[in-house]
Amino acid sequence: MTRTVYYTATSLDGFIADERHSLDWLLSRQSDADGPMGYAEFEKRVGALAMGATTYQWVREHDPGAWAYTLPAWVFTHRELTGYPGADIRFTRAEVPDVHAEMVAAAGDRDVWIVGGGDLAGQFADRGLLDEVVVSIAPVTLGGGAPLLPRRLELVRTEEAVNGEFVCVRYDVVRP
Numbered sequence: 001m002t003r004t005v006y007y008t009a010t011s012l013d014g015f016i017a018d019e020r021h022s023l024d025w026l027l028s029r030q031s032d033a034d035g036p037m038g039y040a041e042f043e044k045r046v047g048a049l050a051m052g053a054t055t056y057q058w059v060r061e062h063d064p065g066a067w068a069y070t071l072p073a074w075v076f077t078h079r080e081l082t083g084y085p086g087a088d089i090r091f092t093r094a095e096v097p098d099v100h101a102e103m104v105a106a107a108g109d110r111d112v113w114i115v116g117g118g119d120l121a122g123q124f125a126d127r128g129l130l131d132e133v134v135v136s137i138a139p140v141t142l143g144g145g146a147p148l149l150p151r152r153l154e155l156v157r158t159e160e161a162v163n164g165e166f167v168c169v170r171y172d173v174v175r176p
Helices: 039-044 053-062 096-107 118-126
Strands: 004-011 015-017 046-052 073-076 089-092 111-116 132-138 155-163 166-173
Touching (some): 004 118, 046 053, 046 118, 053 073, 053 111, 096 111, 096 118, 111 118
Parallel strands (some): 004 132, 046 111, 073 089
Antiparallel strands (some): 004 015, 132 166, 155 166
């Protein structure tokens, strides 16, 4: 069964990027992609992904070479953005519910990954389309920036682990 999953990292005080949209605080931390709740195992479950324009632009600026994903990707934006040659990137101005069924169909029997940001994950949650939140908490505070999830959301913890410097927690979203 396809699940829609927000898999991300956060600072201890709940920010996914600092006030300059930088991830330097994250990229300097140690973790094991093959370790508990690591990226390598998660990535195998993903069949499609979604991201907001700010996340996409960060990727473009910091890895301007080849697109890192072979999966279909939806970028939710109201801006004109440049794609990567040969990549299956679908820029959309549509509302999340209008695109979600297409994403699930493209994912097949695998999951839809909400890469970022927190507001986009919140839009999925607002419409009852977010199933799981997986957070790796870094031992750093930022004092401000892009919030992890700028909404009230009820969650149930289903798993926790330590991976390198991170405390990792998996939650199911509680639906009303």
